[in-house]
Amino acid sequence: MNRPLDLSQLALDRSPASESSQAVKPRRKPWVSRYVLPLAILLGFLGLLVAAAGRQLMPQPSVTVVPVIVKRAEVQQAGTTLFQSPGWIEPRPTAIRVAALAPGVIDELLVVEGQRVKKDQPIAKLIAIDAELDVEQAKNSLEIREGELNRAIAERDAAKVRIENPVHLEVPLADAQSTLAKSKTELEKLPFLIQAAEAEVKYAHSSMEGKREAKDAIASRIVRQAESEHATAHANLQELHKRQPNLQSEVDTLQRKVDALQRQRNLLIEENRQLQEAEAKVQSAKALRDEAKLRVRQSELALDRNIVRAPMDGRVLKLVAAPGTRVMGMETTAGQSSNTVIEMYDPERLQVRADVRLEDVPMVTPGQPVEIETASSKTPIQGRVLQSTSSANIQKNTLEVKVELLDPPPTVSPEMLVTATFLAPIVGNTKSEATETERMFAPEHLIQSGDSGAFVWVVDADERAQRRTIEAGASSAGGLVEVKSGLKVTDKLVASGMDGLTENSPVKVTGDDQTMGVN
Secondary structure (H helix, E strand, O other): OOOOOOHHHHOOOOOOHHHHHHHOOOOOOOHHHHHHHHHHHHHHHHHHHHHHHHHHHOOOOEEEEEEOEEEEEEEOOOOOEEEEEEEEEEEOOOOEEEEOOOOEEEEEEOOOOOOEEOOOOEEEEEOOHHHHHHHHHHHHHHHHHHHHHHHHHHHHHHHHHHHHOOHHHHHHHHHHHHHHHHHHHHHHHHHHHHHHHHHHHHHHHHHHHHHHHHHHHOOHHHHHHHHHHHHHHHHHHHHHHHHHHHHHHHHHHHHHHHHHHHHHHHHOHHHHHHHHHHHHHHHHHHHHHHHHHHHHHHHHHHHHOOEEEOOOOEEEEEEOOOOOOEEOOOOOOOOOOOOEEEEEEOOOOEEEEEEEEHHHHHHOOOOOEEEEEOOOOOOOEEEEEEEEEEEEEOOOOEEEEEEEEOOOOOOOOOOOEEEEEEEOOOOOOOOOOOEEEEEEEEEHHHOEEEOOEEEEEEEOOOOEEEEEEOEEEEEEOOOEEEEEEOOOOOOEEEEEOOOOOOOOOEOEEEEEOOOOOOO
16 A cells, blocks of 8 residues: 655744744855856956967068987998998989080981990981081182182282383383473574574575665566565564473473473382282282181081080980981070980999988098999999088988999999998097997088177977077088087077077978088
8 A cells, every 4th residue: 555645844834033043054145156266267268368369469480490410420440331321323423415516407316325435426417418508608609709819919919010110100201201302402402593594584684685776687576585585584583582482381391291200100109009909909808718718617517517426435324316306506595405415424433322311411521431232233332422412301301422433333324223331431540449429510501600609599399589509619511510519409490581580589480491501
């Protein structure tokens, strides 16, 4: 059976208030939990939000960084293996581009890849018909210029003969002198002719007077004839008196003509002008002849350049052009690859470009011995370090180092992959056992000088710029400077964007610098 319900618990307490207050204490108002605590939490959240947003709103210069190079420096016996690096073989210093010196179209290639060639050996032939026609035209022009020169020389020689033997001036001079002599003779005879004419006038006058006095004793005709003879004799005398000034003027004129012809004979003005003009023509003709000769040489050179020849003893690395390819030669608009026919190299001058890890860079020195191993050579190839390149690969964390191959075997060629083993160089006081030290390096161009000494800019974990005073040591190969103190292994050096940085200023790191500044 079911138990009976107890309804007493539902009864209301109607006892006096004093009694109930003694049993239960009055409750306090919950304003602290309702208002103060939520407000404090809200204010703290807003403060954090403002602090975070405030840094984002501040101007942040963009910078790139490079890590501090902390390396192991080992001093080992000469010939001890220091480290190994992969690399590949390439011509030293570069491959030789064999270019066509004349523009044209390649008719035939005379070599294949890998073939050994001698200096001046034909590499390729161009279509040369145009060049051959230019040679013929230049030779014809030269013959024309030779004829013009010979004609100018003949004119000059004739002008010299005219000066040395001015016969053409002797004839008019002699004619003038002869006429002058005749005039002088007549002038000199004139007084005697006048004297004879005066005597004749006297005789005619006497004869006329005698016949007039005879009157009827002689005929009148005879008288008139005597008068006529007297008049004729008197006219002759008058004519002789008037001839003297004319003869004198004629003699003077002829004398001046003779003098002028003599001066012309002595000075030879026109003949000298003709000689100088002839010599100028000879000089001009010689210049034109020499220019024609030069044109022949140029056309013959252009014809010879239609055969591309090897500039050195070596080996063909790659065929760049093919038959039918147009090459631009030495034209100013030609690009570097528009006239290249082949690439070749000297098999005796090869080098390895090795990817050396940055932590191994301090152990690389110029002239350091290196052993090169490749699948094409059964024995290691000896080499030595030439220099480091000017750029580092941040992704691979390596720096390229050039290694010269000493006496490379004929089985190796460019583009072959190799393994380069860097050996300890020979140094003074070499220890028998290897010792290891840690050294820190920084690129030389990142180290600045201030009042307090050398310093660099670094970026801390909060991406703020910090100025670190350092103690710089000696410079090493590759443009690095040893840092004796002031830096930590984990520091990031500011490589670019250093202008305007201040202590603790926020910065934005955009990435790693791809250039180490190493020479």
